[in-house]
Amino acid sequence: MPPTPLCRRSVILGLAAAPWLTGAARAAGPLRVVATMSMIADTARALGGEGVAVQGLMGPGVDPHAYRQTRSDIAAMVNADLTLWHGLFLEAQMEDFLHDLAAHKPVAAVAESLPRDRLLGHDRYADRFDPHVWMDPALWSGVSDAIGGALLSVAPDLPVEAALGPYQAELASLRAYADEVLGSVPPESRVLVTAHDAFAYFGRAWGFDVQGIQGVSTESEAGVARIEELVSLLVERQVRAVFVESSVSDRGLRALIEGTAARGHTVRIGGVLFSDAMGEEGTYEGTYLGMIDHNVTLVARELGGTTPEGGRLGRLWRPA
Structure with missing residues (x-):
């Protein structure tokens, strides 16, 4: 059973004395990254290379709309150097926790970086957008920019800039292939x-x-x-x-x-x-x-x- 909202909040607020909240440098070794979705996790690995250790929370067959964080998920995000989530109301059941976490740890909602004029409306909420932007590689290219920026904000020495160009070239080739076959x-x-x-x-x-x-x-x-x-x-x-x-x-x-x-x-x-x-x-x-x-x-x-x-x-x- 997932923790109650009160339990989630108490876990986060109980970290006030933790060393990473007092300005201490992160531990040596690969940047510890937690990503809610597998697509974000895969892109973070492609951009960060051996300099990142990425854990994805939602594996094959998991529905992110209904997903609730487990106690082990909470522990992983609390101990990570960076948590990446999608945003645009995709992880609806996790949003309160992620906003709480962002007050204490590096957290980035990477799809929120996309220009609103490139997004489609949500069918049930007038003030929200369809979150499934990964279905178009041209949009995912913009999300990959945000993922790379988030990695560099925590670990400026990562080879993200060298990896981003080739990765986005692959996205462009994928889009061109889709144009042809579809x-x-x-x-x-x-x-x-x-x-x-x-x-x-x-x-x-x-x-x-x-x-x-x-x-x-x-x-x-x-x-x-x-x-x-x-x-x-x-x-x-x-x-x-x-x-x-x-x-x-x-x-x-x-x-x-x-x-x-x-x-x-x-x-x-x-x-x-x-x-x-x-x-x-x-x-x-x-x-x-x-x-x-x-x-x-x-x-x-x-x-x-x-x-x-x-x-x-x-x-x-x-x-x-």
Whole structure:
């Protein structure tokens, strides 16, 4: 059971006498970094190299919208030299704790650095934004700037500047690859239906009509009317595949398949997309670059586009 808010606050406020809060230099060795999300953790490792030891809190299949920090998470963040979180209301259940922590330790909400005019609105909160910015590598390039800046603010000797250019060049190549393969999908087939609305930035970047059974947050529930609306769309547009997400239940998608079958149209599960979490550690899909390569290659292939075997670098579905 996660600690109560009072317990979380007492843990943080009980650190007033700790040496790192009195101006003492951090311990020798790699910079100890904790990242809430695996995408942030992977990027921090790419930019910090051997100079960082990064721990990600949310592994494969974990839903960040509903995630609550555990006692071990609290201990990790309290003892870290730097905590990186996404922001934009993604880690909604952790925000109070992270704001408390920021009063005592280096903490950075890296996606909050993006210009507001590049963000999409949230479907449930008028004053908030869709947090799924990692779905567009061009936006993630801006987030990587913020991650690099946060690392350098704590450890100026890290080789971040040397790593950032090549990393962002990889992001640009990934975006160009996605432009090519997703551009090969026939325009009438550019309908992407998934479990929740995590792909709006994907849709904006590549001209897809993106439909989630649930809203931006996985905590919203899909009603019968929403299922019927999507069944009608699938039949009308003759969409041939819908997609499971690795961190979200496929129950709603099964209802769509049954509903379209009842109307004489066959829709299959096109495969599993990575939405709020990456693939298994140690695989290519367990990196940010591999995650997006997987998503764009699978969507293009299943919706009628042309893709190379193994994706952009020929590494998909193989060990890293």
